[in-house]
Amino acid sequence: MDQKEIKKISGSVAIMEALVAEETEIIFGMPGGANIAMYDALYDYSQQLKHILVRHEQGGIHAAQGYARASGKVGVVFVTSGPGTTNLVTGIADAMIDSTPVVCITGQVAAHLLGSDAFQETDIINISTPITKWNYQITDASEIPSVLAKAFYIARSGRPGPVLIDITKNAQVQFFDYCGYEKCNHIRSYRPKPIVREQYIQQAAELINRAQKPLVIWGQGVILGRAEQEFKTFIEKSGIPAAWTVLGAGAIPSDHQLNVGMLGMHGNYAPNVLTNDCDLLIAIGMRFDDRVTGRLDSYAKQAQVIHLDIDPAEIDKNVSTTIPVWGDCKETLPLLTALIDKKEHKDWRRKFQSLYKEEIDAVIHAELNPASDELTMGEVVQLLNEFTKGDAILVSDVGQNQMATIRYSKLNHTRSNVTSGGLGTMGFALPAAVGAKYGAPERTVLAIIGDGGFQMNIQELGTIMQNSLDIKIVILNNRFLGMVRQWQELFNDSRYSFSDMENPDFVALAAAYRIAGKCVSEREHLRDAIKKMFEHKGPYLLEVMVSKENNIFPMIPAGAAVSEIRLK
Amino acid sequence: MNLETPLKQEYNITVYTENHVGLLHRICIVFSRRKINIESLNTSPSEVAGIHRFNILIFETEEVIRKLCRHLEKLTEVLKVYYHTNEDIVWQELAMYKVPTSVIAEQVSVERLLRCYGARVVVIRKDYTIFETTGQREETDKLITVLQPYGLIEFVRSARVVVIKDSEGFNHKLRQFERTAVGEES
Ligand SMILES: Cc1ncc(C[n+]2csc(CCOP(=O)(O)OP(=O)(O)O)c2C)c(N)n1
Numbered sequence: 001m002d003q004k005e006i007k008k009i010s011g012s013v014a015i016m017e018a019l020v021a022e023e024t025e026i027i028f029g030m031p032g033g034a035n036i037a038m039y040d041a042l043y044d045y046s047q048q049l050k051h052i053l054v055r056h057e058q059g060g061i062h063a064a065q066g067y068a069r070a071s072g073k074v075g076v077v078f079v080t081s082g083p084g085t086t087n088l089v090t091g092i093a094d095a096m097i098d099s100t101p102v103v104c105i106t107g108q109v110a111a112h113l114l115g116s117d118a119f120q121e122t123d124i125i126n127i128s129t130p131i132t133k134w135n136y137q138i139t140d141a142s143e144i145p146s147v148l149a150k151a152f153y154i155a156r157s158g159r160p161g162p163v164l165i166d167i168t169k170n171a172q173v174q175f176f177d178y179c180g181y182e183k184c185n186h187i188r189s190y191r192p193k194p195i196v197r198e199q200y201i202q203q204a205a206e207l208i209n210r211a212q213k214p215l216v217i218w219g220q221g222v223i224l225g226r227a228e229q230e231f232k233t234f235i236e237k238s239g240i241p242a243a244w245t246v247l248g249a250g251a252i253p254s255d256h257q258l259n260v261g262m263l264g265m266h267g268n269y270a271p272n273v274l275t276n277d278c279d280l281l282i283a284i285g286m287r288f289d290d291r292v293t294g295r296l297d298s299y300a301k302q303a304q305v306i307h308l309d310i311d312p313a314e315i316d317k318n319v320s321t322t323i324p325v326w327g328d329c330k331e332t333l334p335l336l337t338a339l340i341d342k343k344e345h346k347d348w349r350r351k352f353q354s355l356y357k358e359e360i361d362a363v364i365h366a367e368l369n370p371a372s373d374e375l376t377m378g379e380v381v382q383l384l385n386e387f388t389k390g391d392a393i394l395v396s397d398v399g400q401n402q403m404a405t406i407r408y409s410k411l412n413h414t415r416s417n418v419t420s421g422g423l424g425t426m427g428f429a430l431p432a433a434v435g436a437k438y439g440a441p442e443r444t445v446l447a448i449i450g451d452g453g454f455q456m457n458i459q460e461l462g463t464i465m466q467n468s469l470d471i472k473i474v475i476l477n478n479r480f481l482g483m484v485r486q487w488q489e490l491f492n493d494s495r496y497s498f499s500d501m502e503n504p505d506f507v508a509l510a511a512a513y514r515i516a517g518k519c520v521s522e523r524e525h526l527r528d529a530i531k532k533m534f535e536h537k538g539p540y541l542l543e544v545m546v547s548k549e550n551n552i553f554p555m556i557p558a559g560a561a562v563s564e565i566r567l568k
Numbered sequence: 569m570n571l572e573t574p575l576k577q578e579y580n581i582t583v584y585t586e587n588h589v590g591l592l593h594r595i596c597i598v599f600s601r602r603k604i605n606i607e608s609l610n611t612s613p614s615e616v617a618g619i620h621r622f623n624i625l626i627f628e629t630e631e632v633i634r635k636l637c638r639h640l641e642k643l644t645e646v647l648k649v650y651y652h653t654n655e656d657i658v659w660q661e662l663a664m665y666k667v668p669t670s671v672i673a674e675q676v677s678v679e680r681l682l683r684c685y686g687a688r689v690v691v692i693r694k695d696y697t698i699f700e701t702t703g704q705r706e707e708t709d710k711l712i713t714v715l716q717p718y719g720l721i722e723f724v725r726s727a728r729v730v731v732i733k734d735s736e737g738f739n740h741k742l743r744q745f746e747r748t749a750v751g752e753e754s
Binding site: 129133313316 | 585586588589590593594597601618634635638639641642644645646647746
């Protein structure tokens with residue numbers, strides 16, 4: 001449409017025009033009284049805008065998150081007012097803490113009813129304020145184009161995050177003079193990227209060149225910043241061993257020779273122990289979460305710290321830095337790489353190898369080659385690797401299944417690890433897998449979920465059925481809220497207070513949704529069952545009965561230092 | 569005294585923002601989510617069109633204040649945040665006192681009052697008189713004590729407003745902020 005040309009359109013049509021202009025491919029949502037006008041407009045846009053009807057709004061936002069994580073694009077959600085909006089809350093909080101770009105468009109009662117306790121009126125703006133990067137209520141249709149432009153810009157720029165736009169019913173049906181959609185690329189008060197300061201880059205490079213025992217720890221910032229290549233070049237030139245946070249997994253391949261494994265509570269032995277031995281810690285796009293640092297006052301106290309982050313509020317938040325490198329790591333990493341010496345750090349890297357060997361002997365070997373007949377989560381994941389060859393997107397839920405998946409899965413590509421990191425939201429994986437499949441339709445999407453978490457958004461089997469979505473679901477069934485049971489065993493004298501579960505027949509349940517499935521409990525049948533699952537065209541549910549009381553190790557007990565990580 | 573314990577003291581946080589519905593809530597929850605009380609809060613338009621200025625008084629350690637300020641600055645509608653101790657600023661509060669005119673006229677030496685306490689008369693009516701004074705907490709408190717016996721009907725005090733002693737002026741900084749930052753974005 002010609003920019004100058006003015007035509008009269010409704011607010012709802014303006015919403016569709018905005019989504020088309022923002023190149024939205026897909027919307028996850030649920031209609032209701034307060035957004036029915038939006039859905040009516042959507043009806044005419046079904047050629048340009050794909051919409052997936054979810055079975056619960058929480059499923060909708062987790063799907064949008066999964067989509068965003070797999071594709072790098074902004075996820076979009078439509079919900080109605082009142083309960084439709086409150087059902088989003090968990091997902092918004094999850095997207096906020098994991099920096100996931102999502103735009104939620106919520107219906108609201110008509111403007112003249114605001115504050116009157118009208119039917120399905122909920123003050124979602126105030127409810128969502130602490131858990132959104134930005135939110136705004138539109139009461140007049142003429143605001144729609146500019147506000148949505150701002151919403152998309154804020155959601156995707158800088159450190160990404162969720163944005164919620166609440167649109168009253170009157171604005172959705174109101175006709176106004178529309179003069180085209182203009183994308184936003186500047187907001188007076190908002191600077192998505194801090195200015196890169198040369199002197200800090202230089203000082204950081206000097207520290208790196210001087211360091212004898214440097215350790216790189218990276219997080220999701222590398223992926224969000226699309227800086228995987230820049231990151232790889234940096235570590236390859238510097239020869240510095242690099243370890244990852246849960247959300248950083250996959251930024252470089254699992255088997256890269258400088259990849260020394262996972263940090264934190266259930267991470268690998270070597271990077272945790274050596275965090276307290278290195279002389280220089282280089283943190284890249286990570287935020288020193290307490291699950292990564294363990295006890296803060298004994299975290300890397302011997303080391304100097306360089307922190308690269310796009311969010312200035314992260315610098316010195318938990319760990320004091322020697323040199324802060326503010327900026328987008330896609331820009332700062334190449335500047336740093338240019339100034340550093342080529343090195344190999346052979347002796348230092350050997351330390352990682354020898355501690356890794358200790359971990360293999362104490363933990364990994366037994367997990368992957370169990371002596372008992374009972375299946376372990378690790379061996380299931382290991383066997384899945386054989387079939388995915390490291391090329392699938394792994395969507396894990398929360399608990400032991402998540403830790404086993406992330407510890408033992410092979411990831412060759414970035415954007416292959418979709419999981420709820422900062423919030424630890426059980427029920428995330430099934431809907432997130434739906435979104436991930438739409439975000440990367442050409443890739444295999446494998447959801448690995450516990451028997452507890454599976455029942456938290458189980459209704460999304462309906463979404464999978466209706467769209468014949470080719471998702472492979474593996475339930476690691478230990479008939480327990482496994483991670484809770486593990487803590488109770490280790491720290492509460494095995495007093496299993498309300499952590500054991502009587503479960504339904506998951507395969508029969510899948511069958512009710514016309515989803516094929518199978519249950520295995522014996523090792524000899526596992527390989528065949530997995531093979532069948534991957535050969536099957538369309539969705540498939542594989543329930544694997546695993547050991548009831550297996551534990552995830554290593555483990556840093558809550559309140560302990562990273563170097564006090566336990567192998568058993 | 570335990571030297572390990574960081575010192576808590578009054579910090580004056582100055583926040584420059586755009587003027588949007590709900591922004592006050594967004595700013596307040598930066599404090600409330602950490603269970604930090606706001607001792608005094610003033611918000612009003614600044615000298616720059618479209619920009620509001622908040623003065624927020626917080627009793628905390630400098631380390632906490634620094635983190636709060638970083639978090640505030642990260643809010644989309646916030647342009648700039650500064651913090652200062654009381655030594656670095658000049659501050660004032662405005663107070664108004666409403667007293668019965670009859671009592672005042674008969675028993676109080678109004679002239680003395682005006683002189684000693686720097687008070688001004690804002691309104692005189694048959695039934696009541698309103699005084700106003702500007703100053704720091706002790707000064708405005710003193711006048712309450714003086715007027716209390718004469719049947720103080722109503723009293724109100726504004727939040728603290730703050731001028732930073734050594735600032736080059738926000739005008740200058742804002743122009744710099746708006747200039748440098750445009751090219752910074754993708
Ligand atoms: C929504 C939500 N509620 C509660 C928890 C606390 N929690 C963490 S792990 C866990 C147990 C998960 O059990 P299951 O899904 O069976 O997975 P497993 O640990 O056995 O692999 C619970 C209840 C949580 N993370 N999220």
